[in-house]
Amino acid sequence: MRKFSHFGLAAALLCPACDPRVCADRAGDTRVLPDRLSETGLFDNLAEERLAPRVHAYTPAFALWSDGADKRRWVYVPEGKRIDDRNPDDWRFPVGTKLWKEFSHDGVRLETRLLTRTGAGEADWVATAYLWRADQSEALRAPYGAIDVLGTAHNVPASGECFACHDGRPGKVLGFSAIQLGVVADDAEPGLASDAAAELLSDPLPASLEVPGTRTEREALGYLHANCSHCHNQSGAGEAAGKCLDPNDQLGFALDFSLQTDALGSTAQTATYRTALGKVIVRGAPDDSKLVELMSRRGSGQMPPLATEEVDQHGVQLMRAWIGAL
Ligand code: HEC
């Protein structure tokens, strides 16, 4: 396995206590991006939060834990272009695509992240965060990130650190995907409105995307996909994309559809069951499972190693319930 090559000051700021075995050494040139969020094309009118034309809100079926932050997300694709969604495991986004993710605590906006495709090359993506002013009138580009924003414990990664996670899949986008939008999680609304899907996607979402298993198994597999699979996956991106983990002999937590055309098959076929059971997961024994131990920890060895300082108690309970019943 290739070890990390750089572990810069910015990464130390992001996650002072955690594991440095994560690459974070690529930053696109964020100067191509506007200084102000209001200039990025998200809102027609920022004060009234009126979205610009062709900007659509969406919600992934399975959430990424960010220490309890509330999030909203939007996507934009230039007129006349579409997202190529023919391969459910690897959507391809046209040049000019923009995605935003806003983080707030108790109704106060802290940061809005922007990920945009700037050119035809695989790596031609730029990512940065915009930090909200206390009066919420505007958010400003922050290529070096920030810590403890607006008096909260929330930290904002520097632009180079974005790709520690976003390089984890060849298409760079992590949560606007078939699994996150085509699967309707239990008791949830569809994550993308049908008129938005019709405008954005080259092909309709398959009618029957399903995660296998009981309700607890589906939730557990979805949780691991959303929270862990950007690093632990076997998509083959590997070193080519600057990923630290060797995809061939590591854990995989991704829900991939390539196993079958329109469904994931059985739980036994999922990467999680194939690669983690009997290793970091001990059937029926959450207390003996390394996965539970590392997820229950903050500081050295914690999982995930980045972007969280608080244990996701709900996530740990879910893992315990699932592993206990295996
Ligand atoms: C710890 C891993 C991690 C880091 C670091 C990270 N992201 Fe993400 N990001 C994710 C995951 C996982 C998703 C999908 C789930 C979601 O939407 O919450 C995501 C979603 C997004 C989205 C919505 C589009 C998408 O890919 O699904 C944007 C925009 C985004 N991130 C921007 C950024 C920017 C800008 C940075 C750096 C300032 C950054 N991210 C750093 C993991 C990360």
Ligand code: HEC
């Ligand atoms: C930002 C990338 C990243 C994310 C996200 C991430 N991990 Fe890891 N994980 C790593 C790295 C790097 C290692 C160390 C690999 C090594 O040294 O062999 C690791 C190691 C592990 C190990 C120990 C493997 C072993 O064989 O001992 C477990 C278990 C694990 N991760 C589980 C998880 C779980 C569960 C999640 C999600 C809740 C997660 N990880 C999210 C990068 C990540």
